[in-house]
Amino acid sequence: MLDRHPHIACGPELRVIPALASFAAQMRVSCGEVLQENYGVTDKQLSAIFHDLISSFFEPYRKIRGKKRIAEKTPANILHFGELKALFPDASFVHVIRDGRDVVASLMTMDWTDAATGQPMAITCDPAIAAAAWAHHVRTGMNAKAAGQRIFELRYEELIADPKRVLSDLFAFLGEPWSEDALSYHLGDQLDAGMAESSAEQVSRSLYHQSINRWRHDLSAPAKQAIKHQAGDLLTKLGYAADNDW
Secondary structure, three states: OOOOOOOEEEOOOOOOHHHHHHHHHHHHHHHHHHHHHHHOOOHHHHHHHHHHHHHHHHHHHHHHHOOOEEEOOOHHHHHHHHHHHHHOOOOOEEEEEOOHHHHHHHHOOOOOEOOOOOOEOHHHOOHHHHHHHHHHHHHHHHHHHHOOOOEEEEEHHHHHHOHHHHHHHHHHHHOOOOOHHHHHHHHOOOHHHHOOOOOHHHHOOOOOOOOOOOHHHHOOHHHHHHHHHHHHHHHHHOOOOOOOOO
């Protein structure tokens, strides 16, 4: 949807950004003083180094697309919004929130493997681990906003129900004019760019409602119980459940 806007280029997930943001944060803590006192690299200069490094990965794509802005959508970015804000002080941040039960139901269908072991990733096999990961990601984003970072919270379910209203609010947050093209994202000319992503098939389709409340029929009773234990309080806080009686 963002990529269809005439001012925004949004390519496939650049999954290296979370690692680089984490590395930048580690360097500040572990050797920031040494860098400044012995190598003349100030904290501001360290930020500039990582800013330029990360930018170097997606600037060519922005130029190829002929757009003035770049959007990067790796989900794990949410865990590094604080550091990314330090590296990109003028950036806008968007936090997409979805019912954690549907997230777990989706994760249980993924065939992701751990590169280190060759085994299936735990979040695709264990509902409790998947629910804990969802809760951690969501709380991290919410805490960043509560701490004063300017973040647009976007509910997946609201986007599906009323895409024009939600996208209008998002573009207003980004300081961009409304673009009707965003609603016809599935007709875009860049669909093949994200074929390695889990959502590749969905992106080639118009909006659909079938993935909302899929947890009701996709998850077993033990899986639902595991989610309640790991994330029941957060589901209630977000309004996805009135209590744990579901």
